[in-house]
Amino acid sequence: xxxxxxxxxxxxxxxxxxxxxxxxxxxxxxxxxxxxxxxxxxxxxxxxxxxxxxxxxxxxxxxxxxxxxxxxxxxxxxxxxxxxxxxxxxxxxxxxxxxxxxxxxxxxxxxxxxxxxxxxxxxxxxxxxxxxxxxxxxxxxxxxxxxxxxxxxxxxxxxxxxxxxxxxxxxxxxxxxxxxxxxxxxxxxxxxxxxxxxxxxxxxxxxxxxxxxxxxxxxxxxxxxxxxxxxxxxxxxxxxxxxxxxxxxxxxxxxxxxxxxxxxxxxxxxxxxxxxxxxxxxxxxxxxxxxxxxxxxxxxxxxxxxxxxxxxxxxxxxxxxxxxxxxxxxxxxxxxxxxxxxxxxxxxxxxxxxxxxxxxxxxxxxxxxxxxxxxxxxxxxxxxxxxxxxxxxxxxxxxxxxxxxxxxxxxxxxxxxx
Amino acid sequence: xxxxxxxxxxxxxxxxxxxxxxxxxxxxxxxxxxxxxxxxxxxxxxxxxxxxxxxxxxxxxxxxxxxxxxxxxxxxxxxxxxxxxxxxxxxxxxxxxxxxxxxxxxxxxxxxxxxxxxxxxxxxxxxxx
Numbered sequence: 001x002x003x004x005x006x007x008x009x010x011x012x013x014x015x016x017x018x019x020x021x022x023x024x025x026x027x028x029x030x031x032x033x034x035x036x037x038x039x040x041x042x043x044x045x046x047x048x049x050x051x052x053x054x055x056x057x058x059x060x061x062x063x064x065x066x067x068x069x070x071x072x073x074x075x076x077x078x079x080x081x082x083x084x085x086x087x088x089x090x091x092x093x094x095x096x097x098x099x100x101x102x103x104x105x106x107x108x109x110x111x112x113x114x115x116x117x118x119x120x121x122x123x124x125x126x127x128x129x130x131x132x133x134x135x136x137x138x139x140x141x142x143x144x145x146x147x148x149x150x151x152x153x154x155x156x157x158x159x160x161x162x163x164x165x166x167x168x169x170x171x172x173x174x175x176x177x178x179x180x181x182x183x184x185x186x187x188x189x190x191x192x193x194x195x196x197x198x199x200x201x202x203x204x205x206x207x208x209x210x211x212x213x214x215x216x217x218x219x220x221x222x223x224x225x226x227x228x229x230x231x232x233x234x235x236x237x238x239x240x241x242x243x244x245x246x247x248x249x250x251x252x253x254x255x256x257x258x259x260x261x262x263x264x265x266x267x268x269x270x271x272x273x274x275x276x277x278x279x280x281x282x283x284x285x286x287x288x289x290x291x292x293x294x295x296x297x298x299x300x301x302x303x304x305x306x307x308x309x310x311x312x313x314x315x316x317x318x319x320x321x322x323x324x325x326x327x328x329x330x331x332x333x334x335x336x337x338x339x340x341x342x343x344x345x346x347x348x349x350x351x352x353x354x355x356x357x358x359x360x361x362x363x364x365x366x367x368x369x370x371x372x373x374x375x376x377x378x379x380x381x382x383x384x385x386x387x388x389x390x391x392x393x394x395x396x397x398x399x400x401x402x403x404x405x406x407x408x409x410x411x412x413x414x415x416x417x418x
Numbered sequence: 419x420x421x422x423x424x425x426x427x428x429x430x431x432x433x434x435x436x437x438x439x440x441x442x443x444x445x446x447x448x449x450x451x452x453x454x455x456x457x458x459x460x461x462x463x464x465x466x467x468x469x470x471x472x473x474x475x476x477x478x479x480x481x482x483x484x485x486x487x488x489x490x491x492x493x494x495x496x497x498x499x500x501x502x503x504x505x506x507x508x509x510x511x512x513x514x515x516x517x518x519x520x521x522x523x524x525x526x527x528x529x530x531x532x533x534x535x536x537x538x539x540x541x542x543x544x545x546x547x
Contacts, residue, residue: 258444392433396468405444412437 005046012058013042017139018224020062022111024070031118032164033073034066035136041066042139113228114177120188123170128163129192130199134214135160137221148214149199190238190294193222197242201249215246226281236285237294243278244301247271259406263310275305293328296321315344332364340373348381368397372407379414388414420514421533424497430468435523442521450517454502459513465498501537510534 024034041062055061119133134140146156200214222239251265307313319341343351359365375390391411454460474486514532522528
């Protein structure tokens, strides 16, 4: 029987992974090489710690092992390059000296923080940003990430390799990050974390036994980020939004993985500890005064979480918050949600009128969510035939199996009791 | 590979079934996949969106995609598939028969046709071209 790391040690390893990578990057610059070396050090720890015991200073241990792997690699690479008579270093000589000699001025907090920004480099596709963030910041293995996205490991390895190459080739254009650079790129980082969360939150088909829990992973990564940037209101807003949404997870799906909409959920199953943690973080963020889209969405989620039922929900305030959100990001989904809140306040007929306005946008007219909301409002307005048509239309248009099943069943129930 | 075909010409027929029958059918399919997975036989399975969403694409003269709309005249459409890794063709046929008997309207077995095809492998280890 091979000894395994306990959960505590695994958590520690994954928390340390981005810190160790940050340190190595500052010294050696080569993202791909450093990243591989850290992965090897993590693997070595997983093999050795269970038998030999955890070192006194796990972080220093990892840095030492990773550095050794990296220098071995550089030596091997150099030998090869010499053979090929291409003595070209990746890092200009003046920078090498400056970096090796200088450890002052830059603190470890910034090193780890810059990892987030590097993983969300603008030269990368969002799929690559996600994969790289999970690997470099989240400390997941390539195999785990591949499983999470249900693709073969070789495919994910390729994606990661391409991502690292893209960073390397764009490297010259990206000098040291200043606080202003970080502020500019923060929205991209937050977006990637939220995409990871949504991937985990919306694809659950009940068969999650072998899948890495991406929603939990996104929350963990956001927690790390909020420790690094405790005073940024949108970082807090995002973390709060994810906690307040994730709190409903247990009530969100039935025994067969079927979706249960908010108004039909058993609210006693909601995770109250998550709700209060999310509320606390949101309050702290709102107190900073710089409102942003994540805080607004978190505030909406909090209003849902606080209500004892759909009827007792403060829909007027939710409508107001969506109106505010639209000023930050005018997306079709936000407008749709605004229309739903409007219908909850003013009645289904007013909601349907608002939807007709939305459907004018050709990009949105064929969206299954528009059909689904329309179906729901038609049902509430008592137009059964039209509601059935719209539910079926939405079922045909969605690409999500659980969602399709939910919509089909809904149409069938209406049709049965007609 | 076990391929489940559905009549072409419109949306899936399941859309017009009563709720209880849809529920039973979905429950069967989820359970079926779970069993194959637990037995270590399932390599992969996907359900496909309906025939009315299908596009047929051909390369034009310059290789640009020429998209045709939906094809109501097509008799059959692939609705989904399972790839299983089993010891013998007989085992694959047995699995296909189970899938074929998925419950339909009134809970009666659909006995729909399931096409069973061998997935071809790479070259044998001692193969020398």
